[in-house]
Amino acid sequence: MISPADDSGSRSSGLPPRRPPSITTSSTDPTEPAANESTAAAVPANETRNQSKYDFVKVRVWVGDHFYVLSRYLVSRALVSTKINSRDAVTISLELKKTLVDLALTDIEQEQFENFLYKTMLVYGYGESHVECYRMMSSFHRNRTPLLIILAGTVLQTDLIFELMCNFSGYVSETSLSDTVFASDEALLAQYTEDCSIVRKGVNSDIDKCLKEGKSLIIEGLHIDPRLYQAEVGHTVPSGGIVIPFLLTIDPEDHKSFIESSPDPRYKLEKAANCFKSLQVVQTYLKKDSAPFIEVPVDIHSLHGTLDAMHDVVLQRIEQVYRSTGVGSQCT
Structure with a gap:
């Protein structure tokens, strides 16, 4: 089943190189003479960057009597989920595949x-904490632990679920936070909560399937009202699933600047002021009774920082479940 090859040095002991080697990502053998310029020009640049000759060799990874074909792409995604730099993740996955094929x-x-993967991670400077985190995420996916992430907030404009439910139910909403001038804040919130109820009905089956079948699901949008998701968030999920609710908020001045500079036609010219006012009213409403939703301030100057903060929370929640099984882990 396993066919080790005779080789010298570190490779004979199953170890990756002692230092990160230079990696050739083209589909040609680096030991062969370079092709002429016309041939090189015929190869698209993106293929040269993204493909390797090692991608044409299949590596089968056996789990008991079953196997799966190793995918560099999936390995990279798994590494990124443990907060390994995306470029390093691509390099590690390629070096791993290269070592196995050679x-x-x-x-x-x-x-x-x-074992080969962990040793390769160590070579590239990712120590035991990342190895343990990878083990944790592998266990998480292997056990098919349900994961439900809920994203609420006025910085999200995903209204697709709302529009679909309106079409299916015959419910007609002529309101738009950017176009409609409401008589009062109360009238605005009355319409908003009614629209949120429509969305809540629309996601019921998706949430149920996620928690019962061990799937991962992200629900996001302007019409996510934390008050309508307390049953999933505030109690222990019978299936052992993980529910992580976020409320994304934004500083009023940043929000105003974002709306005024947005290319979205809904926010242009005279609509911007009314839209900003309406969204601020909704944000105040969402923040009032948002617990146990986790409030995450959005930094429009560093969206990666916001995503990193949310990534940390997700890993911490998964780690809590992982520790409760008695295995233990630590993600940093």
Whole structure:
């Protein structure tokens, strides 16, 4: 099943190189003479960057009597989920595949595959904490733990669910936070909560399927009212699933600047002032009784920072479940 090859040095012991090697990402053999310029020009630049000759060799990873074909893309995604730099994740996955192919390990047990991966991670400066985090995420996916992430807030404009439910139910809403001038804040919120109820009905089956079948689901949009999701968020999920609710908020001055500079036609010219006022009223309403939703201030100057903060929360919640099984882990 496993076919190790005779090789010298660190490779004979199943170890990756002692230092990160230079990696050739083109589909040609680096030992062969370079092709002429006309041939090189015929190869699209994106293919040269993204493909390697090692991608044409299949590596089967065996789990018991079953196997799956190793995918560099999926390995990279799994590494990124543990907060490894995306560029490093691509490099690690390629070096891992390169090592296995060069050792003729085209059939390999899952445990041996993971050992090669962990050693390669260490070579590139990712220590035990990242290794443990990867083990945790592998266990999380292997056990098919349900994961439901709910994103609420006025910075989200995903209204697709709302529009679909209106079409299916025959409910007609002529209101728009950017176009409609409401008689009062109370009238605005009355219409908003009614629209949120429509969305809540629309996502019921998706949430139920997620929690019962061990799937991952992200629900996001302007019409997510934390008050309508307390049953899922405030109690322990019978299936052992993880529910992580976020409320994304934004500083009023940043929000105003964002709306005024947005290319979205809904926010242009005379609509901007009314839209800003309406969204601020909704944000105040959402923040009032948002617990246990986790409030995350959005920094429009550093969206990666906002995403990192949410990523940390997701890993911490998964780690809590992972620790409760008695395995233990630590993601940093």
